[in-house]
Amino acid sequence: MPVWQTLYDELKDKGFMVVAVAEESRGADHARPWIEQAKSSYWQLVDTEHRLEDLYNLVNVPQAIWIDEQGRIVRPPETAGSTDHFRRMDLKTRTMTPEDQAERLAARQAYLDAVRAWVNTGKHALPADAARAALPKVTLEIAEARARFRLGVWLRTNGRTAEGDRQLAAASRLHPESWSMWRQAADLDEVGKASGPDFWKRVQALGDRAYYPPPKL
C-alpha cells in the first residue's frame, strides 16, 4: 500500500486516482488497523460483502482494473504487482532467496511503471477488442457461487456460523478458481489458517498454473 500512495502522490495532478478496496468478509474492523496506519490520501474502501468481486468477476487479491476518463475498462482484472515467487520460499524460515526477492521487486516495479506510463502517455490501455477478449467469463456456477457466498457471509455475520460455513464451502466448490472464496471459507476464526498447511497444499496442486497470473503488459 505505501507504493500506491507514492504512485498517487506522483500522478494525482495528472487526473489520476487510486481506489483501494479491502475485501473483508469478516468485517471492516479487520481492515481498519491497516488503513489507519497507511494514512492514505487516495480512497480506501471496505467491501465486507465482496461486491467488487461479484461485479468484476475477481478471484484473488490483489487484482486491479484500469478505468479511463470516460469510465471505460481499459485493462480488465489482472494481478496488481504480486508474483508467484512466494511459492518457492523456505517455509521454515519464511524467506525467499535474494534472487527471487530481486525478481519479485522488479516485477512489482514494472507493473507500477506501467501504471505511470498509462497515466502519462496512455500506453498499456488495451483497445476494446483486446480488453473484451481478456475478460474472465462469468459461468452459471460462478453466478451461483456468488449468491451462496452472499448468503454465507450474511449467515456468519448474523450468528449462524455453521450454516454460513456450509454455504461458503459450497460457494468455493462451485468456483474453485476463486482463491478469495476458498480463503473466506477456510478462514474466519484464525487468520493463520488461511495460509496454513491446507493453503500450501492447494497452492502446490496448481502445478504449472499461476497463483498470481502475471499481467500481459
Place this chain on the structure above:
Amino acid sequence: MTRILTPTDEYEVKAHDGLWMAAADAERVTGWTLKPEGMCRDELCVPMPASAVKGSEIDVAAFWTKLGGPVIASEARDVWALGAPAEERNTALEGLQAPDFTLPDIDGTPRSLSQLRGRKVFVATWASW
C-alpha cells in the same frame, strides 16, 4: 418476514410458500414491475408462466430463475439470496463500461466510482487475510 439479499441490497418482505409476495414488494426487491405482458423493466418485458402469478401476487423465485439468476435459500427458508444472472454480468463487462459501485470508506462515508469520471482510475483490491 422473509429477508432477501440482492447483490447490492437487503430487504424484508412479507412472503409465503417460498418467495410468493405482493407485486409491489416484488418490484421493490427486483426492480421489475408486474404488467399484463409479464414482468417489465424499462422497455423490456419477460412473460411470466401462469403458474408464477396469482392475482396480484407473484412467485419471485420462479421469476428470478427465469431471468437466469441463482436463487439460494437458508435452511429455515427465512433468508434468500438472489444472485446476479451470469449473462447480465457478462453483458455489462463486455460493454466495457466499468460497472459502478458504492462502498464506504473506513469512517462509513459512501464513495462511488462514478464520482471519479474524468480521471484515470486504478482500482485495486487487497485484504488482511
